[in-house]
Amino acid sequence: MAETLTATALTLKDIAREAGVSLATVDRVLHNRPGVRPDTVRRVKEAIERNSFQPHVAAAELARGRARRFAFVMPSGPNPFMQQIEAYLGEMAAWLSARRLSVEMVATDVFDHSVLAASLEALSGDYDGVAVVALDHPGVRAAINDLVDAGTRVVTLVSDVPSSRRHHYVGIDNIAAGRAAGALVGRLVGQRSGKVAIVAGSQGLRDHAERIFGFNQVMASEFPGLDVLPVLEGRDEDDRSEQLLARLLSRQADIVGLYNVGAGTQGVAKALGDSGRDKQVVFVGHDVTALTRRLLLQGVMDAAISQNPGHEARAAVRVLLALARGEPILREQEKIRIDIVMRDNLP
Amino acid sequence: MAETLTATALTLKDIAREAGVSLATVDRVLHNRPGVRPDTVRRVKEAIERNSFQPHVAAAELARGRARRFAFVMPSGPNPFMQQIEAYLGEMAAWLSARRLSVEMVATDVFDHSVLAASLEALSGDYDGVAVVALDHPGVRAAINDLVDAGTRVVTLVSDVPSSRRHHYVGIDNIAAGRAAGALVGRLVGQRSGKVAIVAGSQGLRDHAERIFGFNQVMASEFPGLDVLPVLEGRDEDDRSEQLLARLLSRQADIVGLYNVGAGTQGVAKALGDSGRDKQVVFVGHDVTALTRRLLLQGVMDAAISQNPGHEARAAVRVLLALARGEPILREQEKIRIDIVMRDNLP
DNA sequence: GGTGTTTTGAGGTACGCAACTCATTTTGGG
DNA sequence: CCCAAAATGAGTTGCGTACCTCAAAACACC
Numbered sequence: 001m002a003e004t005l006t007a008t009a010l011t012l013k014d015i016a017r018e019a020g021v022s023l024a025t026v027d028r029v030l031h032n033r034p035g036v037r038p039d040t041v042r043r044v045k046e047a048i049e050r051n052s053f054q055p056h057v058a059a060a061e062l063a064r065g066r067a068r069r070f071a072f073v074m075p076s077g078p079n080p081f082m083q084q085i086e087a088y089l090g091e092m093a094a095w096l097s098a099r100r101l102s103v104e105m106v107a108t109d110v111f112d113h114s115v116l117a118a119s120l121e122a123l124s125g126d127y128d129g130v131a132v133v134a135l136d137h138p139g140v141r142a143a144i145n146d147l148v149d150a151g152t153r154v155v156t157l158v159s160d161v162p163s164s165r166r167h168h169y170v171g172i173d174n175i176a177a178g179r180a181a182g183a184l185v186g187r188l189v190g191q192r193s194g195k196v197a198i199v200a201g202s203q204g205l206r207d208h209a210e211r212i213f214g215f216n217q218v219m220a221s222e223f224p225g226l227d228v229l230p231v232l233e234g235r236d237e238d239d240r241s242e243q244l245l246a247r248l249l250s251r252q253a254d255i256v257g258l259y260n261v262g263a264g265t266q267g268v269a270k271a272l273g274d275s276g277r278d279k280q281v282v283f284v285g286h287d288v289t290a291l292t293r294r295l296l297l298q299g300v301m302d303a304a305i306s307q308n309p310g311h312e313a314r315a316a317v318r319v320l321l322a323l324a325r326g327e328p329i330l331r332e333q334e335k336i337r338i339d340i341v342m343r344d345n346l347p
Numbered sequence: 348m349a350e351t352l353t354a355t356a357l358t359l360k361d362i363a364r365e366a367g368v369s370l371a372t373v374d375r376v377l378h379n380r381p382g383v384r385p386d387t388v389r390r391v392k393e394a395i396e397r398n399s400f401q402p403h404v405a406a407a408e409l410a411r412g413r414a415r416r417f418a419f420v421m422p423s424g425p426n427p428f429m430q431q432i433e434a435y436l437g438e439m440a441a442w443l444s445a446r447r448l449s450v451e452m453v454a455t456d457v458f459d460h461s462v463l464a465a466s467l468e469a470l471s472g473d474y475d476g477v478a479v480v481a482l483d484h485p486g487v488r489a490a491i492n493d494l495v496d497a498g499t500r501v502v503t504l505v506s507d508v509p510s511s512r513r514h515h516y517v518g519i520d521n522i523a524a525g526r527a528a529g530a531l532v533g534r535l536v537g538q539r540s541g542k543v544a545i546v547a548g549s550q551g552l553r554d555h556a557e558r559i560f561g562f563n564q565v566m567a568s569e570f571p572g573l574d575v576l577p578v579l580e581g582r583d584e585d586d587r588s589e590q591l592l593a594r595l596l597s598r599q600a601d602i603v604g605l606y607n608v609g610a611g612t613q614g615v616a617k618a619l620g621d622s623g624r625d626k627q628v629v630f631v632g633h634d635v636t637a638l639t640r641r642l643l644l645q646g647v648m649d650a651a652i653s654q655n656p657g658h659e660a661r662a663a664v665r666v667l668l669a670l671a672r673g674e675p676i677l678r679e680q681e682k683i684r685i686d687i688v689m690r691d692n693l694p
Numbered sequence: 695g696g697t698g699t700t701t702t703g704a705g706g707t708a709c710g711c712a713a714c715t716c717a718t719t720t721t722g723g724g
Numbered sequence: 725c726c727c728a729a730a731a732t733g734a735g736t737t738g739c740g741t742a743c744c745t746c747a748a749a750a751c752a753c754c
Contacts, residue, residue, distance in 0.1 A: 009414065009447070011740060022703045027742070035701060037751095054444040059740035061405035062709045067356065094675050097401040100356070176692060183691035187649070190537035218691050302534075310679045328441055332657050337694070340687040344530035344565055345523060347684070358710060369733045374712070382731060384721090406710035409739045 010053050019047035030055070057325065067100040070320050071123055072157075073116075073132040076107035080289060081158075081309060088313040096317070103317065113137035120147060129153040129320035131170070134161045136206050153323040157316050158307075159207055167323050170316045172307045172336045174207045178214025178261075180338055181284050184303045185215075185257040186223035188282040193225035194256035199245055201236035201262035208261050211286075215259055226257060234264045242267030249275040260285035269295055288341055296343045306339040357400050366394035377402070404672065414447040417667050418470055419504075420463075420479040423454035427636055428505075428656060435660040443664070450664065460484035467494060476500040476667035478517070481508045483553045500670040504663050505654075506554050514670050517663045519654045519683045521554045525561025525608075527685055528631050531650045532562075532604040533570035535629045540572035541603035544595055548583035548609035555608050558633075562606055573604060581611045589614030596622040607632035616642055635688055643690045653686040 016026045021044060028036045029044040036044075047053075072089070074082045089096075089103055096103060108119040110133050120143035123130055130147060134140055134156045144164040147154050153167050160169040185196060196219065200208045212231060219228050232248065234241030241264035249255060249271060258281050260268045265285055272278045278300045285292060288306045295301035315334040322329050341347070363373045368391060375383050376391040383391075394400075419436070421429045436443075436450055443450060455466040457480050467490035470477055477494060481487055481503045491511040494501050500514050507516040532543060543566065547555045559578060566575050579595065581588030588611035596602060596618060605628050607615045612632055619625045625647045632639060635653045642648035662681045669676050688694070 013740085023741095024704075024744095025702060028702090031742080033743095037701065040701080052444070054441055056409070056447060056740055057445040058405040058408035058447075059709090060742075062403070062409055062711090062739090063741040063743080065709055065742080088679070091679065092677065094401055095677065097399070098404040098674060100403060100405075180689070180692040183689050187689070188534055190535075222691075308684075314677070314680055327445065330439065330442065330661070332435070332438065333661055337655075337686065338692060339684065340689075340692070342527070342530050342534070342687075344569075345527040345685055345687070360710085369735095370711095371714095371734075372732060375732090378712080380713095384731065387731080403710050406739095407712075409709090409741085410711040410713080412712080412739055 010051050012055070015044070015047050015051065015053055018051065019044045057327070060325070061099070067102055068128040068321070068324055069126065070101065070103050070129040070131065070317065071106050071127045072103060072316070073106045073108060073110070073119060073123075073130060073134075074157075075110045075133060082107070084309040085157075085313045088310040089317070091310075092314065092317065099321075101317070101321065110135055113139045116140050117143040120144065123147065124150050124152065127152055128324045129155070131155050131157045131316040131320060133157050134159055134164075136161045136163075140164075153320055155316055155319050155323075157312060168319050168329065168334070170312055170319060170334065170336060172338050174210035175214035175217075177286070177305050177307075177338050178211035178216075179218045180214075180340060181211065181259050181286075181303075181305050182215040182218030183222070184284050184305075184340065185259055185282050186219065186226060188284075188302050189223075189226065189256050192256050193227075194254040195227045195229050195252055196257035196259065197229050197245065197248055197252075197255055198231045199234050199241050199258070199260045199262075199264065199268050200231050201264070202233050203231060205262070211261050215261075229255075231261075234262075234267065236263040238264050238267035238270075240264070240267070242271045245271035246274065249277065255281055257282045258284070262286065265289075265291055265295070269300055273300065288347065293346060296341070296346060299343070302342065304341045306341050307336055308339065312336055357398050359402070362391070362394050362398065362400055365398065366391045404674070407672070408446070414449055415475040415668070415671055416473065417448065417450045417476045417478065417664065418453050418474045419450060419663070420453045420455060420457070420466060420470075420477060420481075421504075422457045422480060428634075429454070431656040432504075432660045435657040436664070438657075439661065439664065446668075448664070448668065457482055460486045463487050464490040467491065470494065471497050471499065474499055475671045476502070478502050478504045478663040478667060480504050480506055481511075481513075482506070483508045483510075487511075500667055502663055502666050502670075504659060506552075515666050515676065515681075517659055517666060517681065517683060518554075519685050521557035522561035522564075524633070524652050524654075524685050525558035525563075526565045527561075527687060528558065528606050528633075528650075528652050529562040529565030530569070531631050531652075531687065532606055532629050533566065533573060535631075535649050536570075536573065536603050539603050540574075541601040542574045542576050542599055543604035543606065544576050544592065544599075544602055545578045546581050546588050546592055546605070546607045546609075546611065546615050547578050548611070549580050550578060552609070558608050562608075576602075578608075581609075581614065583610035585611050585614035585617075587611070587614070589618045592618035593621065596624065602628055604629045605631070609633065612636075612638055612642070616647055620647065635694065640693060643688070643693060646690070649689065651688045653688050654683055655686065659683055 012026050016023045026044055029041050086105055109115045113135050116135055117139040130152055141161055141164040144154055144166055148165045155168040155170050156166050158171045203209050219226055232244040234244055245268055283301045284303045285301055286305050288304055292301060292304050319329055319334055359370060359373050363370045373391055376388050433452055456462045460482050463482055464486040471494060477499055488508055488511040491501055491513055495512045502515040502517050503513050505518045550556050566573055579591040581591055592615055630648045631650045632648055633652050635651055639648060639651050666676055666681055
């Protein structure tokens, strides 16, 4: 009736006895210190395996003495996303403090690869871990790899640099996000056929390109009655997005769906409203902000694909901590999920 | 450019000096031990506040010596939900072990209030914390309160007993879940009008009742063209659900939507399939299991409202641990969100 | 067999706190 | 003002690990 998970109360001393060696030798093996014969290493590791011994994380933290320092390299400027991340880290203050962790925010121009790379290089040696909202560029990649080589744990946040040797990526699967957007547009359009517009920041941005890819995948395979128009590149700016979309709407009468991949939502909504077709066109976008919340409530937007910034902030901290401690990462826990938000399940 | 959060390196000794008292007195205040004048208590607490001192959690854990024991009281029988929770707890084995935590599964008939209450009473004194999938019944409520009074931390899991003095509820907002289901059925039905069927386990179950309430709310206010039929109570059993629904389908020709509130999904799907109307009826249900996954892929189900069992398991453990340690709970982190899952964003 | 090197053992200290004892000081009531 | 009770100080021990030193033992090589 009662089944117990876990709880070995073994200590290093027990492992030493089991392996027939001294505490010092176990310590040497555990921390990859030199001066132990391969055969002895094996015996010790076997003893650890056999008892599925786990070092007591509290004792280890206490013994190590110095606190751990993490840096979050984030976009400068009045970026609402950065503010949210920072706010959620602020909510963790007591949690961090109780674990003697320090988190520092480093604002930089993450869209300028040389500036970003320089900011990263400047961190070398000072931190146990770095989380970075990274542009995917060779210079940035090199800077990340340098950090990793210097022993710093690195996680990419929101936007990945898959070709680097970063330890982990904390963010959503953007292809899946695009697929979800496609499915929503297709389903909500219903029986009607017609054209579907896409407004993105730029197809050069990895996350935007991946979302568009996923979106098109679903549209092509499941909604053949819908015709996807060429992507409008609004550079995430309101004005430009508005102009491009307004022109498109005036020329194409049979637009039934609209996918806004990035920001510039204000402009997109304005163009749609001015055309007087905001109730007929199914409009799906990203992220729950004050603006998208209002648009959803007004019925202008039909759904938003959202990632939880609080979860991203906490996951980044947890992953960095686990990496620094040499603990396994709970992959399932740290995976950032995609939320579909409609008017009636607004958080 | 760099802003630091957290990181006080103060110790109890510092607080003692600040407050002008000895370590022993600080210790007495911190652990609510008797024998300290109210005025002195105030001075110590002020010193703690002033420096926003946080005890080093690692040192505290190490010093306390004994491991913490938690119990999970879950439905007996081949319940897939329980199996998932247990599986996710199993994945945390290393994490738990490194913190010297033990988690024990206690299977019981959670639908029989007297059996459940007895199971809870039997745990008294043996555990630091208990997570329980609880029926909302006076006897169960009393058993929970007894545990709380005995100093055990109690969280309700999935199904709440709000009138008890449990410390926390880990689970979704079921009214919101019902609302989301209603919005999905309404939107996916589209322009058509017709009738909507509801199959539930029982309206006596709090979570089912709440879901139905939320569902009806949305249907009434936003989709006046849809007519909700009386709830079919299938007791979460496949056979009974199938029979009830099959009879309804044969009598009502204009059913365009179907909301399956609880389990019995196999039976519901069978009835729908046998009627030959599985492609015309919008079918929304709950939870992502092997079965619902298949139904979604086949296009029989259109959407599933899902709660993440892994998140629930981990949140329950984290909350119990935080409560036991006297740490604050990260409410935002432990809140269980509602996921909308369609074919194209199946996890 | 002697030499130098590598490997291992034994032990200590420190980390910050919990939990305890015992002596001493302060306080309030009569 | 005295005395018992209450409040406080001073101190100890131990938790399990990291990190360090020094000496002893085992080994490899010629």
